[in-house]
Amino acid sequence: MHSLAMFISRIFLILPNTIQSLIAKFVGLAVWAAVSSRRKSMMFKNIREIFHTTESEAYQIGKASITRFGGMLADLLQYPRLSKENIAEMVNFQGLEHLKSALDCGKGAVMVTGHCGNWELLGAALAYQGFPMVAVTKRQRNLSFDRFINVFRHILPDVTVLYKDNLRDVIRALGENKIPLIFIDVDGHDTGVFVKFFDRWTSTPPGAAVLARMCGCPIVPAFISQASNGKHHITLQAPIWVDNSVNKETVIYNTMQHLSSILEQHIRRLPHEWFWLQDRWRTKKNE
Structure with missing residues (x-):
C-alpha cells in the first residue's frame, strides 16, 4: 500500500495545478454521487x-459539505512535498502561542476539534510547526482506505497515530x-454525555x-477552515482548564457542554465545511 500511495502522489504532484483542481472536483462529485438518497435526505x-433554511439552501450546504472531499484528497497527496519551510504556502496560523503556553505545564494538552474543513491537515500542519501531535482516530470500515490514509499520516514529522481504543x-x-487530537462531534452512543448541541x-x-x-492538562480548541483562494487557516483558542473543585460527573458535563458550544459557534459561521452526512443525533436521550 505504501508504494501505491507514493506512486499516486508522485503522479499527482507533477500535474499542472489546473489538472489537479479538475481531478479534485471530479473526485468530489463522484463522492457526492455515491452517497445514498437516504443519507442525503437525513442530512x-x-x-x-x-x-x-429552504430546501434549495440546505441542498447547497449539504452538497458543498460532501464535494469538499475531492479537495481533501488532493491536499493529502501533497504531504510528501511539505516541510516546515513551505507549509506556510498552504496554511496560515492564528493562536500558536496558546498551544505553546498549554505545553508549558509539562502535562501535554488535549486538542479538540470537529469534522470541519480539512481536519486531516489540521494535525499535519501543526506537526510541521514542531508540535508533537497524536492523531486519535477511528479505524475506517474500508481497511484498504484506512491503510492508504495512514501511509500519509506516518510520513509526517513527530506524529503518532492511535486508534480510539488505545x-x-x-x-x-x-x-x-504530547498533544492528542480528539474529535468531539461524533455520536457518543450509550456511553456519551448528553449536552445541548x-x-x-x-x-x-x-x-x-x-x-x-485525570491528567491535569489543559484543553485547546482548534479549527481549520479554507479561504476562497484555497489556502487553509488554523485557529487555536486559549487553553481551557478543567475545574476539579466540583464532582466528576458535573465537571465532565460542564466541560463537554462548553466545548460543544464552541464547536457549534464555528459550524454556524461555516456550515458548508462541517461533515453533515453523519447521523450526529442518532442516540436519543431518555427523558
Whole structure:
C-alpha cells in the first residue's frame, strides 16, 4: 500500500495545478454521487431544521459539505512535498502561542476539534510547526482506505497515530507532553454525555474532559477552515482548564457542554465545511 500511495502522489504532484483542481472536483462529485438518497435526505432534514433554511439552501450546504472531499484528497497527496519551510504556502496560523503556553505545564494538552474543513491537515500542519501531535482516530470500515490514509499520516514529522481504543497509550502520550487530537462531534452512543448541541440533546464522547481531569492538562480548541483562494487557516483558542473543585460527573458535563458550544459557534459561521452526512443525533436521550 505504501508504494501505491507514493506512486499516486508522485503522479499527482507533477500535474499542472489546473489538472489537479479538475481531478479534485471530479473526485468530489463522484463522492457526492455515491452517497445514498437516504443519507442525503437525513442530512438535508438536519440542515433545514437547524438553520431554518429552504430546501434549495440546505441542498447547497449539504452538497458543498460532501464535494469538499475531492479537495481533501488532493491536499493529502501533497504531504510528501511539505516541510516546515513551505507549509506556510498552504496554511496560515492564528493562536500558536496558546498551544505553546498549554505545553508549558509539562502535562501535554488535549486538542479538540470537529469534522470541519480539512481536519486531516489540521494535525499535519501543526506537526510541521514542531508540535508533537497524536492523531486519535477511528479505524475506517474500508481497511484498504484506512491503510492508504495512514501511509500519509506516518510520513509526517513527530506524529503518532492511535486508534480510539488505545486509551492507555493516549494517557502515556500526555505524560510525554504530547498533544492528542480528539474529535468531539461524533455520536457518543450509550456511553456519551448528553449536552445541548444546536438546541438538541446530543450524546457526546466525554474523553476530552475525562483525560484533562485525570491528567491535569489543559484543553485547546482548534479549527481549520479554507479561504476562497484555497489556502487553509488554523485557529487555536486559549487553553481551557478543567475545574476539579466540583464532582466528576458535573465537571465532565460542564466541560463537554462548553466545548460543544464552541464547536457549534464555528459550524454556524461555516456550515458548508462541517461533515453533515453523519447521523450526529442518532442516540436519543431518555427523558
